[in-house]
Every structure is written in structure tokens, then in C-alpha cells.
Amino acid sequence: MAIAAYNFPVRSTDHLRRPHSSGNGTWTDGASCYPIIEALMAGAARGSGAPLDCIRLALDAAGALGRADPVTSVQPARLQSFDGALYRTGTGAWTILHSDRLAASDVRFMIAYLLGRQLLGGSEMDYVECANADVMAMPEDDSAGGLAYAFASRLLMPLNAFRLALPGAVDLDVLAGLAERLCLPVHHVARRWLSYTSRRAWLTLRRDGVTLGTWASETAFGLWGEGLDGAKGLRAAPQTLRLDDGTSIELAVGPRHLAARTGAHQCAAFPR
Secondary structure: OOOOOOOOOOOOOOOHHOOOOOOOEEEOOOOOOOHHHHHHHHHOOOOOOOOHHHHHHHHHHHHHHHHHHHHEEEEEEEOOOOOOEEEEEOOOOOEEEEEEEHHHHHHHHHHHHHHHHHOOOOOOOOOEEHHHHHOOOOOOOOOOOHHHHHHHHHHHHOOHHHHHHHHOOOOOOHHHHHHHHHHHOOOHHHHHHHHHOEEEEEEEEEOOEEEEEEOOOHHHHHHHOOOOOOOOOOOOEEEEEEEEOOOEEEEEEEEEEOOOOOOOOOOOOOOO
């Protein structure tokens, strides 16, 4: 399947809107990141078959949004204790740095994440430094990091087009194939799929035996009290994918389950 410049063959702007239940069966929209994404994409250069150019997008963002604090430089650097950085310069502009040791897919997501920190951050923010492992395990909440993660995820993987890209059965092999075509890390692609799937599924990210994070689909939250071992409720043993950097990804997928979830859960800032 060919991937257009916006990573998918998008035909409308519906994918930019966050569906939010109003409690009476209707859906409304109100997330602040979606108008920003729409404005960015309206002026983005598009080339057939190429993933979104995150560097060009970051450099052009201030002009597209009418802001006076542009990102003027996006550069690789030999970083030591972190993998990505956003710095305000003396002129009020911004510089984005990413480690020259990151894989190309991690670089793309890191740039989008740091752009989100810049666009969604307050005037009191002067810099951000982050490790790639921290971005990989970023919670989806109302924190500055959580909002920027949601921005990057929805910028690079719009919902409706993402659904079209995964029309059949999904497992780690399918997600890894899509991640390769999008030039994005597979764990971010897997988390995006979890945000909307009706299947009971959970994802665990580990590095060197240490759990970095665990995420579940909405219909799997009733499993929290039973333990996330894949044997109870999901009817499937976890599938494992090991990456070259020592990270392992585990995904267990069960049947479709549309009943109301039973586990307590704090909704993500931009759940769709």
C-alpha cells in the first residue's frame, strides 16, 4: 500500500477531530491540538509516497500558525545523557536537537514530540531535555509530556487513515510492517492502534528486563484486577518482538468486546 505525504491517503479533515462523548449519544470536538495539526498540514509540502517531512514541518510551523517564536534549526548532535532537546535561543526562537545515535524512525517521532512541547508549552518554558526511553513510555495524560506525545502521535498517525491502513487482523507483525512503511517506531504505532481498537488488548514495553510501561485498550481495563498475563480474559498468549536496542515489546490480543469497561481509568488528554 502506498503511503502519501501525510503518511496515509487522507481524503478529508475528519481525522483531525477528536471525537468526545457528550453523554447523550452525540460526539463533539474540543481538543486544542487538532486545530494546530490542521493548520500545519494545510501548508505542508506533500510528495507522493514519502512520509511527512518532520524537519520541514517544524521549521515552517511558526509561519503556518502566525507565531513569533519559530523553530529555526533542527540538527543532529552528539548528546550524552539525553536523546532530544528543545532550547530557546537569545532571540526568542527555538532549536531542536536529536541524538545522532537514534534510528531514523526514532528521530522522526522525537522531532514531532519536541515540536509538540514547543507549540503547546507556556511562555515560561525555556528548554526541554528528554531520553528516548522516556518518550517511549510517556503516559497519555494532561502533563506537558503527555500532551506533546498525543500531538506527535496524532500528527503522524491520523485516526481515520490509520484505521484504513489496518483493515484486518492485527498483531505485532502487522504493526511492525506498517511502522516500517511509516518510518516510525513500532511501539508508537502499537499504542496508536490500542487507542481505538475494540479488541481486548494490552501492550508492555521492557528494556533489559525492566518494564518501561504497560497500556491497554479501553475494553481491556476490566482485566487489571486479574493480572495482565495474557491467560485470563484475553484468550491469547503475548506475542513478543525484540528490538536491536534491547527493548522488547509484548502484545496480547483477545476477541472484540464492546461491553462497558469495568476498570477505573483516567482518560488520555486526546484519547482518539
